[in-house]
Amino acid sequence: MFSMKNWQQGKAWTNWSNNVVSYPNTFYAPTCIEEVQQIVQQANEQQTIRVTGAAHSFSPVAMPESAALTLHHLRGLISIDKQQHSATFYAGTYLHEIGPILAEYDLALTNMGDIQTQTLAGVIATGTHGTGITLGSFSSMVTKWGFVNGLGDYIEHERKDDELSDALHVSVGLLGILVTVTIKVIPLYSLHYTSTRSYFSEELSRFQQTIREHRHVEWFYFPGSDLIQVKKMDIVAPQEQNKWQQKVDELKLQLLENGAFYVASEVCKWQPRASLAVSKLSSKLVSEGERIGLSYMIYPSPRSVKFNEIEYAIPLVNFEACMEEVHHTLKRQQFNVHFPIECRTTTGEKGFLSPTQGQESAFIAFHMYKGMDETAYFEWVRTMMGKYGGRPHWGKINDYHASNIRSYYPQFEQFAKVRQKQDPHNIFLTSYFRHIFQ
Structure with a gap:
């Protein structure tokens, strides 16, 4: 901060x-x-x-x-x-x-x-x-x-x-x-939050349906793995999260998503070829569960493991084809990357410099652990996103x-x-x- x-x-x-x-x-x-x-x-x-x-x-x-x-x-x-x-x-x-x-x-x-x-x-x-x-x-x-x-x-x-x-x-x-x-x-309002581990191919086939059945849907795709994390949130009546459960959730996030992931990231920085194995292991350790709490308590997650990021908005209709290419490329370990790819959606917005340009859009964010060389990986992202009508997020690394x-x-x-x-x-x-x- x-x-x-x-x-x-x-x-x-x-x-x-x-x-x-x-x-x-x-x-x-x-x-x-x-x-x-x-x-x-x-x-x-x-x-x-x-x-x-x-x-x-x-x-x-x-x-x-x-x-x-x-x-x-x-x-x-x-x-x-x-x-x-x-x-x-x-x-x-x-x-x-x-x-x-x-x-x-x-x-x-x-x-x-x-x-x-x-x-x-x-x-x-x-x-x-x-x-x-x-x-x-x-x-x-x-x-x-x-x-x-x-x-x-x-x-x-x-x-x-x-x-x-x-x-x-x-x-x-x-x-x-x-x-x-x-x-x-x-x-x-409060949010009912669920986190599940699921198969990439199954979730991709029902993606367009899922994003319209829930107010919020977010994917974390683990490079080269067939498993992804799917987060969903829906509005419920205002209610405070149980204080004990809140502390348990915070501890899990700190230990798993920050502490253990930091150690794994350091391993990948020291030995980049371990990235695929670490990514697959991370996908199997996804924290599943649900919780309910006031929206401003549920939305944020602590992020202490530092990284660099490039993110593109693409027309929603191109999401499946784009992610198929991402999955096909990263399964071959063409790049040494273990950091999950974050996938989100938004409605289209009117604005001269809005990356959505009035179209329903999928935002796909690619990360590389700080200290690892992102040059080739991010260059591939830029080239690939050109095929799918991508526009970079202004606050992320862009060209x-x-x-x-x-x-x-x-x-x-x-x-x-x-x-x-x-x-x-x-x-x-x-x-x-x-x-x-x-």
């Missing part, structure tokens, strides 16, 4: 997996919107500002160059509108803080992923998502954005059918610094560049025009983004 102890001049900035490192010469930690405005207004054209969030992106999307800015002091609830089922937060609020706050008003987030360390600003800017074919990303929850643009103006914009809304939907921080956000919320961005996003020029209007002096355009826009 983010710590202010490391937020000072002379310190290196690094993301969670340490695959992106920079040395900004200025660190900002504003305490109010007016201070954010002043920081932007005082910036010159030789200085770029980057909001770093919780540093959980694997791409350089949050990497600061000359100036790094944290919204750590701009957190918390601003207001609740129970009639409209909406809540307004400061955008620096961490996801793990939101559930308990909303629960006090008998409200909850519509959806979450399994990581809860990020900020609202970060997950909205990058289109971060959970799973559920009827559900969208965090960006889809937004009904109003409050941001400081590149001129230092504070703008509040309600979502409507216009270009600014389509650009703000997934803006990757290029239109300004998101400081407040109003999101749609729903009545407080976005001026030479290919328009093929991924047909409305890229419209986004570029909105960006230029909101940030004419390129205050937020770091070198990573200059390679895309110039």
Whole structure:
């Protein structure tokens, strides 16, 4: 999690997996919107500002160059509108803080992923998502954005059918610094969670049916194994999880999914050819069971084993063919990889830079343990995903560049025009983004 102890001049900035490192010469930690405005207004054209969030992106999307800015002091609830089922937060609020706050008003987030360390600003800017074919990303929850643009103006914009809304939907921080956000919320609910071990071929044959029978479905495919883990979650009436059971579940997660898996990962780093055997063993040790608890307690899972990640959204209709190719390739151990592949779904979303481009989509995330060479594996993923209409997640390792961005996003020029209007002096355009826009 983010710590202010490391937020000072002379310190290196690094993301969670340490695959992106920079040395900004200025660190900002504003305490109010007016201070954010002043920081932007005082910036010159030789200085770029980057909001770093919780540093959980694997791409350089949050990497600061000359100036790094944290919204750590701009957190918390601003207001609740129970009639409209909406809540307004400061955008620096961490996801793990939101559930308990909303629960006090008998409200909850519509959806979450399994990581809860990020900020609202970060997950909205990058289109971060959970799973559920009827559900969208965090960006889809937004009904109003409050941001400081590149001129230092504070703008509040309600979502409507216009270009600014389509650009703000997934803006990757290029239109300004998101400081407040109003999101749609729903009545407080619990989730009935089940985890089962199943055969890949059987689950693949009924995948389209399964994702419509349950609110949330998530796969963990173990490279080269015929077994997968299938997680399903459905809404039930609000009820607290049994405290004893909660502690047991947490202990199992720490011992098996983090402790034992860390040891196995170290073995693979030392002896890469052991990866297939470790993956098959891991698939047989999948923790099966069920539990019920308030949604914000059930969604997240602790992730202490570090990795690098590349993730693509593909049209849902291409999922089976894509996974057949993945399975066929990895059974031959063409790559030394043991980290499970995560498969999730979302509804289509309108937004100039949304990876779903309005289509029901499957998100497939490929991981490589930190310290193991992912180069050949990730290059294979990139090539393969081109066949299935894949678009990279902005917060994951990607190959976005001026030479290919328009093929991924047909409305890229419209986004570029909105960006230029909101940030004419390129205050937020770091070198990573200059390679895309110039």
